[in-house]
Amino acid sequence: MADPRDLLPSEQPLQLLDPSGKPVDDPALPLPGTDRLLAAYTALVIGRRVNDQAGALVRQGRLAVYPSSHGQEACQVGAALALAEGDWLFPTYRDTVSAVARGVDPVQVLTLLKGDWHAGYDPYEHRVAPQATPLATQLLHAVGVAHAARLRGEDTVVMALCGDGATSEGDFHEALNFAAVFKTPVVFFVQNNEYAISVPLARQSAAPSLAHKGIGYGVNGERVDGNDTPAVLAVLDRAVAAARAGEGPQLVEAHTYRMQAHTNADDDTRYRSSEEVDPWVERDPLLRMEAFLRRKRVLTKARAAEIAEKAEAVAAAMREGVSRDTDPDPSELFAHVYAEPTPQLEEQAALLADELSREGN
Amino acid sequence: MAEPIKLSMAQALNRALRDAMAEDESVYVFGEDVGPLGGVFRITDGLTAEFGEDRCFDTPLAESGIAGLAVGMAMNGMRPVIEMQFDAFAYPAFEQIASHIAKMRNRTRGRVGLPLVIRIPYAGGIGGVEHHCDSSEAYYAHTPGLKVVTPATPADAYHLLREAIACDDPVVFMEPKKLYWAKEEVDTGTSRPPIGRAVVCRPGTDATLIAYGPSVPTALEAAEAAAQEGRSLQVVDVRSIVPFDDATVCEAVRATGRAVVVAETAGFASVASEIAARVTERCFHSLAAPVRRVTGFDIPYPPPKLERHQLPSVDRILDAVDDLQWEDDQ
Numbered sequence: 001m002a003d004p005r006d007l008l009p010s011e012q013p014l015q016l017l018d019p020s021g022k023p024v025d026d027p028a029l030p031l032p033g034t035d036r037l038l039a040a041y042t043a044l045v046i047g048r049r050v051n052d053q054a055g056a057l058v059r060q061g062r063l064a065v066y067p068s069s070h071g072q073e074a075c076q077v078g079a080a081l082a083l084a085e086g087d088w089l090f091p092t093y094r095d096t097v098s099a100v101a102r103g104v105d106p107v108q109v110l111t112l113l114k115g116d117w118h119a120g121y122d123p124y125e126h127r128v129a130p131q132a133t134p135l136a137t138q139l140l141h142a143v144g145v146a147h148a149a150r151l152r153g154e155d156t157v158v159m160a161l162c163g164d165g166a167t168s169e170g171d172f173h174e175a176l177n178f179a180a181v182f183k184t185p186v187v188f189f190v191q192n193n194e195y196a197i198s199v200p201l202a203r204q205s206a207a208p209s210l211a212h213k214g215i216g217y218g219v220n221g222e223r224v225d226g227n228d229t230p231a232v233l234a235v236l237d238r239a240v241a242a243a244r245a246g247e248g249p250q251l252v253e254a255h256t257y258r259m260q261a262h263t264n265a266d267d268d269t270r271y272r273s274s275e276e277v278d279p280w281v282e283r284d285p286l287l288r289m290e291a292f293l294r295r296k297r298v299l300t301k302a303r304a305a306e307i308a309e310k311a312e313a314v315a316a317a318m319r320e321g322v323s324r325d326t327d328p329d330p331s332e333l334f335a336h337v338y339a340e341p342t343p344q345l346e347e348q349a350a351l352l353a354d355e356l357s358r359e360g361n
Numbered sequence: 362m363a364e365p366i367k368l369s370m371a372q373a374l375n376r377a378l379r380d381a382m383a384e385d386e387s388v389y390v391f392g393e394d395v396g397p398l399g400g401v402f403r404i405t406d407g408l409t410a411e412f413g414e415d416r417c418f419d420t421p422l423a424e425s426g427i428a429g430l431a432v433g434m435a436m437n438g439m440r441p442v443i444e445m446q447f448d449a450f451a452y453p454a455f456e457q458i459a460s461h462i463a464k465m466r467n468r469t470r471g472r473v474g475l476p477l478v479i480r481i482p483y484a485g486g487i488g489g490v491e492h493h494c495d496s497s498e499a500y501y502a503h504t505p506g507l508k509v510v511t512p513a514t515p516a517d518a519y520h521l522l523r524e525a526i527a528c529d530d531p532v533v534f535m536e537p538k539k540l541y542w543a544k545e546e547v548d549t550g551t552s553r554p555p556i557g558r559a560v561v562c563r564p565g566t567d568a569t570l571i572a573y574g575p576s577v578p579t580a581l582e583a584a585e586a587a588a589q590e591g592r593s594l595q596v597v598d599v600r601s602i603v604p605f606d607d608a609t610v611c612e613a614v615r616a617t618g619r620a621v622v623v624a625e626t627a628g629f630a631s632v633a634s635e636i637a638a639r640v641t642e643r644c645f646h647s648l649a650a651p652v653r654r655v656t657g658f659d660i661p662y663p664p665p666k667l668e669r670h671q672l673p674s675v676d677r678i679l680d681a682v683d684d685l686q687w688e689d690d691q
Binding site: 117118122123124130134137140141142143144145146147148149151152170171175177178181335336337338339342343344 | 389415420421423425426428429430431432433434435436437438439453456457460461464465466467468469470471472473474505506508528529530557603604605607608
């Protein structure tokens with residue numbers, strides 16, 4: 001039997017860049033290649049722009065609410081870029097940017113928050129599951145998708161996202177346990193942003209780190225600096241490769257920070273101080289990556305402008321798409337409850353149609 | 362061609378699983394103790410041996426995990442059939458059932474359907490200790506997006522389970538455990554009325570007994586006893602709680618003008634209440650008396666030595682029938 005201590009995460013979160021964007025000495029993993037880093041940087045810039053634009057759309061009353069991943073974009077982007085086309089991503093409500101980085105149209109993702117329907121995109125098109133709101137429930141679905149693929153002999157890997165609060169849920173435990181017992185190719189990627197709405201990490205867990213939870217299930221645990229894009233990519237690449245190679249599920253904890261309130265409806269001044277938040281500004285994943293790429297002379301002025309323009313185009317399309325007045329069809333309320341509506345639903349649909357026709361008169 | 366064969370309900374269910382697995386390789390069976398043991402009620406007996414450990418397998422002991430695993434497998438091309446070991450042990454799976462299994466098709470605007478079956482042995486009458494005898498059908502019936510069916514005979518058990526497995530919607534398949542050992546001739550080659558249809562299982566002209574699952578044999582016994590006293594009771598087996606067959610039930614009640622709903626579960630906010638309300642709304646002008654319910658009391662399921670007081674009995678049903686304002690007919 002292998003030494004069980006091998007399942008333990010590193011003492012410190014793995015880092016490839018220091019907060020100033022300088023490569024660390026003696027990195028535990030090699031830096032990803034330049035093309036990948038540029039792709040990641042592009043996705044980061046777009047991701048930040050998507051977060052900002054969504055916030056603006058809430059203020060304009062176009063979105064009901066938006067749980068921002070501002071400050072967590074390295075994790076968002078890394079989760080999507082670590083996957084191959086045939087893999088699956090299971091995002092939560094805070095992971096809009098990861099779905100966008102995987103190719104889903106932001107306007108479709110925001111259908112949920114615009115209120116036109118619940119999941120607004122086709123999960124099979126980009127293999128992105130509907131964003132999960134009930135915490136940790138989707139982790140079990142991720143195990144099921146991976147298990148089905150494995151039974152058919154496919155080499156699919158599933159990336160399952162959750163936050164620090166979700167690790168307290170029973171479904172987190174059941175998902176890790178099932179995946180370990182069945183050796184299912186799932187990467188559980190926990191974005192530890194220190195808060196579950198107002199409740200700090202210390203009230204969720206007394207474990208040395210969330211990645212330490214892996215050893216109890218026989219699952220390999222890793223810790224990474226979640227604001228260090230190359231490190232997130234490198235650690236997730238390795239985890240995905242291990243899962244694909246049949247080494248079973250992997251648990252990765254990214255240490256990051258939720259820079260904004262839970263949503264715009266939350267007031268974070270009631271539970272944390274600016275003295276706590278401010279130091280994280282300097283650890284911003286976007287600034288760190290930019291400093292690194294400029295120092296490396298990979299990111300020229302022209303290229304940066306080109307990327308910024310791309311992000312602006314994404315934001316413009318979001319504004320246009322989300323601001324477009326839509327008129328959801330009430331008859332659709334009855335259309336997707338079952339494959340075929342029951343006689344009772346047909347009756348109720350007729351009732352509503354009648355009500356609406358009288359409203360129209 | 363399959364010859365009719367005498368089967369218990371447990372054997373009929375086992376045969377349905379075996380036939381479905383043989384016919385469709387996307388059918389997977391899993392749960393607690395369903396592998397080599399064959400399930401605590403032996404419903405999955407022999408399936409692992411016949412189809413291998415991938416097709417019928419034991420899971421860790423965690424019901425939410427079982428249900429959540431089924432969601433993912435169904436999203437990815439499989440038709441999972443999961444077993445909850447007992448009614449009350451299914452409660453940890455309730456969030457997966459209510460928030461995901463029932464809603465996935467609707468959440469995704471019809472793009473992701475979940476063709477899966479949740480088998481639940483339910484109800485009492487077997488002297489089971491606490492947490493083994495709940496009638497939990499109302500929780501599922503109240504949750505839009507689920508189909509809820511319950512057989513009362515081995516033949517229905519076979520055919521309804523085959524249909525549930527082939528169904529593109531999630532089906533909660535409630536198995537009345539006290540009927541597991543009742544036998545009858547089953548012809549697997551013929552068909553039975555589909556999910557969504559109730560059946561009149563005994564004709565009668567004076568009043569209609571409406572029952573499902575474990576209460577159907579009791580209702581039939583009551584009708585037999587009434588016949589000996591000169592009263593002709595019709596019995597309707599609901600079979601499919603969701604979708605509910607208003608047409609068959611109401612046609613039956615309109616023909617007799619009187620109805621008693623029989624169910625084992627606590628009566629308050631129950632399936633029996635829903636049936637009574639629907640019948641009253643739809644058949645009011647044909648009714649000679651208010652619709653009566655004979656249900657369990659509104660108490661937690663009793664210990665074995667007291668459970669007979671909770672179960673609808675022939676006498677209780679006949680008392681309710683006697684109360685249906687016959688004097689007005691004079």
